[in-house]
Amino acid sequence: MSTANMNSTIVNTTLHAYKTGVKRGLIETRITLTTVSDLLGFIMPTGIAIAVLFFMRGAQFEGSPVSLGSMNMPSLIGMNVVFGGVMGIVGTLSMDRTNGTLLRAKSMPGGMTGYLVGHMVSTALFVLATVVVMLTAGLVLFEDLSFGTPDRWLMFLAVVLMGIVTTLPIGAVLGALINNPKNMALIMLPFMGMIAISGIFYPITALPGWLQGIGQALPMYWMGLGMRHALLPDAMSAVEIGESWRTLLMFGVLAAWAILALALAPRLLRRMASRESGSAVAARRAEMQQQWG
Amino acid sequence: MGHPPAFDGPVIAVSDLRMRYGDKDVLTGLDLEIESGGVTALLGPNGAGKTTTIEILEGFRARSGGSVKVLGTDPAHGDERWRAGLGVVLQEWRDNGKWRARDLLQHFGEYYKPYSEPWGADELLDLVGLAPQAGQRVQTLSGGQRRRLDVALGIIGRPGLLFLDEPTTGFDPHARREFHELIHRLTDLDGTTILLTTHDLDEAEKLAERILILAGGRIIADGSPDKLARAAATTAEVKWLQDGRLQIHATDDATDFVRGLLATDGGTVTDLEVHRASLEDAYLSLVARFEAGQAEAAVDTFKEATA
Numbered sequence: 319m320s321t322a323n324m325n326s327t328i329v330n331t332t333l334h335a336y337k338t339g340v341k342r343g344l345i346e347t348r349i350t351l352t353t354v355s356d357l358l359g360f361i362m363p364t365g366i367a368i369a370v371l372f373f374m375r376g377a378q379f380e381g382s383p384v385s386l387g388s389m390n391m392p393s394l395i396g397m398n399v400v401f402g403g404v405m406g407i408v409g410t411l412s413m414d415r416t417n418g419t420l421l422r423a424k425s426m427p428g429g430m431t432g433y434l435v436g437h438m439v440s441t442a443l444f445v446l447a448t449v450v451v452m453l454t455a456g457l458v459l460f461e462d463l464s465f466g467t468p469d470r471w472l473m474f475l476a477v478v479l480m481g482i483v484t485t486l487p488i489g490a491v492l493g494a495l496i497n498n499p500k501n502m503a504l505i506m507l508p509f510m511g512m513i514a515i516s517g518i519f520y521p522i523t524a525l526p527g528w529l530q531g532i533g534q535a536l537p538m539y540w541m542g543l544g545m546r547h548a549l550l551p552d553a554m555s556a557v558e559i560g561e562s563w564r565t566l567l568m569f570g571v572l573a574a575w576a577i578l579a580l581a582l583a584p585r586l587l588r589r590m591a592s593r594e595s596g597s598a599v600a601a602r603r604a605e606m607q608q609q610w611g
Numbered sequence: 612m613g614h615p616p617a618f619d620g621p622v623i624a625v626s627d628l629r630m631r632y633g634d635k636d637v638l639t640g641l642d643l644e645i646e647s648g649g650v651t652a653l654l655g656p657n658g659a660g661k662t663t664t665i666e667i668l669e670g671f672r673a674r675s676g677g678s679v680k681v682l683g684t685d686p687a688h689g690d691e692r693w694r695a696g697l698g699v700v701l702q703e704w705r706d707n708g709k710w711r712a713r714d715l716l717q718h719f720g721e722y723y724k725p726y727s728e729p730w731g732a733d734e735l736l737d738l739v740g741l742a743p744q745a746g747q748r749v750q751t752l753s754g755g756q757r758r759r760l761d762v763a764l765g766i767i768g769r770p771g772l773l774f775l776d777e778p779t780t781g782f783d784p785h786a787r788r789e790f791h792e793l794i795h796r797l798t799d800l801d802g803t804t805i806l807l808t809t810h811d812l813d814e815a816e817k818l819a820e821r822i823l824i825l826a827g828g829r830i831i832a833d834g835s836p837d838k839l840a841r842a843a844a845t846t847a848e849v850k851w852l853q854d855g856r857l858q859i860h861a862t863d864d865a866t867d868f869v870r871g872l873l874a875t876d877g878g879t880v881t882d883l884e885v886h887r888a889s890l891e892d893a894y895l896s897l898v899a900r901f902e903a904g905q906a907e908a909a910v911d912t913f914k915e916a917t918a
Binding site: 330331334335338341342345349353356414417418419420421422424425426427428429432594595596597599600603 | 718726
């Protein structure tokens with residue numbers, strides 16, 4: 319076989335693995351939609367968030383023209399994009415190492431590529447579905463939220479897509495590092511902390527300066543800001559740091575996180591994959607049974 | 612049903628394979644060659660290194676030393692095409708539990724399309740006897756059904772070599788028999804070489820044309836079930852009643868001993884019995900001594916018995 323021929327064969331087989339992965343993502347999504355427990359896992363958190371916001375309609379933040387509920391709505395959408403994108407991948411990667419799904423993927427030609435692409439696709443669809451449901455609820459419940467002009471729609475779409483592109487690779491990096499479901503707490507606790515200092519439920523300016531600094535180094539604050547930018551009246555930027563939406567910086571920070579995660583992810587995922595074997599899966603499962611049983 | 616062989620020589624060629632975890636040597640110079648076709652059993656007590664060996668061959672584990680070729684390629688450097696030529700069935704697999712059986716086979720078959728003509732999902736469900744469960748979610752299958760699905764997934768790309776790691780662990784006798792029948796069906800499809808590990812001699816004798824016994828980090832016996840049985844049966848136990856008392860004597864040459872006994876007893880010997888030690892006896896004593904921590908002694912005795 320000539321080198322050119324061989325190269326085109328490799329391109330073809332890689333392309334085939336990607337295509338099969340997209341199919342896998344669609345099948346996984348269909349399975350989620352037809353599995354009661356999976357559906358509840360989707361409906362419950364979203365439903366609770368919407369219910370809480372509904373009761374906060376009357377509450378006001380000092381001197382702001384809109385209710386605290388309508389301020390929180392976009393921030394919560396932003397939070398859900400980050401949470402769903404990161405935790406969706408982390409949770410799946412760690413579970414799938416215990417039940418052997420990852421090892422199965424490793425045992426097939428192009429299987430690992432297909433598996434990862436599949437989960438990127440199904441997680442992205444999951445995040446998009448959450449966003450659509452919350453946005454619909456928000457537009458119905460809160461009069462202050464509005465898509466006045468087409469550029470608002472574009473901004474909204476751009477921020478959501480940016481958020482997905484940023485959070486999936488972050489999830490892959492963290493998921494590759496966490497080799498056991500019991501270590502999920504190592505990620506969940508800092509995650510909760512990040513939510514607390516990212517101005518999701520209350521404007522970040524209410525926090526001490528150093529916490530504001532940490533919050534602004536992390537992607538969640540910027541996702542919330544981007545969503546508020548897209549959904550709230552322009553006058554609301556007065557509540558934000560620098561009394562501005564800081565559009566360029568927002569995209570810049572999210573892009574920086576995306577690039578960092580995309581640079582780290584392939585190497586970490588390869589390391590993760592190379593460590594999978596039947597006895598590794600059995601050992602993890604034995605450890606889990608010991609703890610739970 | 613196998614892959615077109617892209618190499619000459621044995622399906623598996625291993626020489627001086629070594630594996631060390633920390634300061635513990637698990638494999639201490641394992642040599643092994645398996646030609647194309649048939650079923651080979653890697654038999655040994657738990658902890659003898661069977662799973663380690665098979666994981667190295669599957670390319671799932673890096674070795675400490677020695678040379679290994681599987682389908683003509685070093686598993687440490689196997690590419691996707693090489694991977695497509697292997698089928699792997701593990702002890703316990705609970706992956707993709709929410710999928711329906713047919714969907715899973717259909718989808719996983721697609722991964723092999725650039726390399727071979729994979730089995731159709733329905734054909735394969737028929738072959739492994741799961742046609743009635745085609746629409747069932749994988750997590751609702753029984754243990755035996757699940758393992759048969761694993762075999763279906765293992766052979767879906769028509770592999771040249773299929774690994775089965777302790778395939779019947781935890782099975783009831785019925786599920787076990789059904790599984791053995793499935794393996795016999797697979798051997799009728801030509802071109803696939805099967806390597807299975809088991810700690811159960813009975814299973815090895817039923818399924819394999821060749822048995823390799825792994826203990827003390829290397830292969831200590833190698834041959835057809837018949838050959839191993841004959842080799843193990845060199846010592847015999849002679850029992851008889853004389854003057855109302857039970858007499859027992861162990862000997863290497865039972866014929867000669869009995870001839871002498873009957874020539875001199877004056878007609879007082881009754882109820883004469885000669886028992887050949889079976890392969891099972893030899894293997895069980897190996898396992899017992901192995902588990903008692905006398906690995907080296909166990910290996911030596913067994914070698915003497917089967918040499």
